[in-house]
Amino acid sequence: MAEVEPVSTNNKDDMQEEIPGVMTTSTSAISDFLKKTKAQDLINWGRKNSLWFTVNAMGCCGVELLSTGMAHYDTDRFGIIPRNSPRHADVLIISGYVTKKYFPALKRIWDQMPAPKWVIAFGDCAISGGPFYESYSTRQNIDEVFPVDIYVPGCPPRCEALIQAFYELQKKIVAKKDKGTDY
Amino acid sequence: MDAKAIIDTLSSQFTGVIYDAQVESDIRILAKVKNENVKDICQYLKEELSFGHLCCELGVDHPERNEIEVVYVIGSYEHPVVLTLKAILPRDNPEIESVVPVYWNANWYERETYELFGVKYLNHPDLRPLVLPQDMLGEWPLRKDYKGFPNKTAKNLV
Ligand code: SF4
Numbered sequence: 288m289a290e291v292e293p294v295s296t297n298n299k300d301d302m303q304e305e306i307p308g309v310m311t312t313s314t315s316a317i318s319d320f321l322k323k324t325k326a327q328d329l330i331n332w333g334r335k336n337s338l339w340f341t342v343n344a345m346g347c348c349g350v351e352l353l354s355t356g357m358a359h360y361d362t363d364r365f366g367i368i369p370r371n372s373p374r375h376a377d378v379l380i381i382s383g384y385v386t387k388k389y390f391p392a393l394k395r396i397w398d399q400m401p402a403p404k405w406v407i408a409f410g411d412c413a414i415s416g417g418p419f420y421e422s423y424s425t426r427q428n429i430d431e432v433f434p435v436d437i438y439v440p441g442c443p444p445r446c447e448a449l450i451q452a453f454y455e456l457q458k459k460i461v462a463k464k465d466k467g468t469d470y
Numbered sequence: 471m472d473a474k475a476i477i478d479t480l481s482s483q484f485t486g487v488i489y490d491a492q493v494e495s496d497i498r499i500l501a502k503v504k505n506e507n508v509k510d511i512c513q514y515l516k517e518e519l520s521f522g523h524l525c526c527e528l529g530v531d532h533p534e535r536n537e538i539e540v541v542y543v544i545g546s547y548e549h550p551v552v553l554t555l556k557a558i559l560p561r562d563n564p565e566i567e568s569v570v571p572v573y574w575n576a577n578w579y580e581r582e583t584y585e586l587f588g589v590k591y592l593n594h595p596d597l598r599p600l601v602l603p604q605d606m607l608g609e610w611p612l613r614k615d616y617k618g619f620p621n622k623t624a625k626n627l628v
Pocket residue numbers: 346347348349382383384409410411412413417418441442443444
């Protein structure tokens with residue numbers, strides 16, 4: 288696969304463009320300040336109620352992921368909405384085995400997601416390799432690469448388990464224990 | 471035609487090229503073929519004997535004999551017979567003529583046999599790895615002396 292040259296947008300000249308009526312900054316001083324105040328609780332309340340997830344069904348667990356987003360389980364009622372673009376999403380669900388060929392693409396999906404973002408390892412394959420734990424073609428130990436917040440065991444886990452995982456993630460966000468934000 | 475008639479026709483058409491032919495049962499024939507002639511035989515099977523369906527194509531590694539077998543399983547919609555052809559290649563340089571010009575669906579089978587066993591298909595239209603990444607080319611994971619299996623790096627095992 289052809290590698291795309293990473294284009295740095297973090298240099299000073301790019302960031303300090305003039306937008307009329309808008310002050311731009313290239314530091315995270317404001318969000319760092321807010322983290323110490325009560326306002327963060329309000330922000331977290333908003334974040335926990337709009338956990339949009341990427342639809343990348345990878346292994347057989349992906350089927351459960353898809354049906355969780357559909358009408359029968361209707362996660363929209365919790366604000367958990369499937370998004371087709373990683374740029375709209377907050378939660379990456381690693382749903383199944385990560386083959387060596389798919390790994391660079393998954394990495395790129397993760398890089399495209401805007402922070403704050405969270406990872407759920409869904410299924411035995413994402414946790415430990417599952418039935419493929421000795422395989423030559425799968426990438427093992429995904430939790431070393433992505434900051435996984437919630438592990439959902441099962442082969443495949445049920446849709447209810449995924450809803451439970453979102454619930455646990457919401458609890459973690461409210462408790463400020465999640466790995467998506469540095470406190 | 472029944473199995474016996476098919477194998478007789480085939481052997482008389484390709485004397486010396488098809489050997490060790492065996493009628494395993496009423497519906498299965500097993501035969502070995504010389505690897506230079508695989509494409510001609512497939513052409514003949516498809517055009518004259520109406521064996522129009524390549525069910526699968528695969529490799530088998532035999533390190534003790536220093537051989538890689540390429541197996542063609544060919545079915546027909548007219549005869550109640552499934553034909554298994556085996557071509558035997560040397561293990562250090564397995565090369566064989568591609569049958570994609572005859573059976574187009576062999577394309578992905580051959581790409582997969584290439585990436586897993588290292589069988590080089592001559593005149594294949596697009597011989598790239600199918601499901602493995604490009605940098606695993608040359609490891610040939612399904613050969614029996616492959617060192618990367620079992621992969622013992624997984625933690626978190628229960
Ligand atoms: S955990 Fe089981 S169901 Fe899920 S991707 Fe792995 S093998 Fe498939």
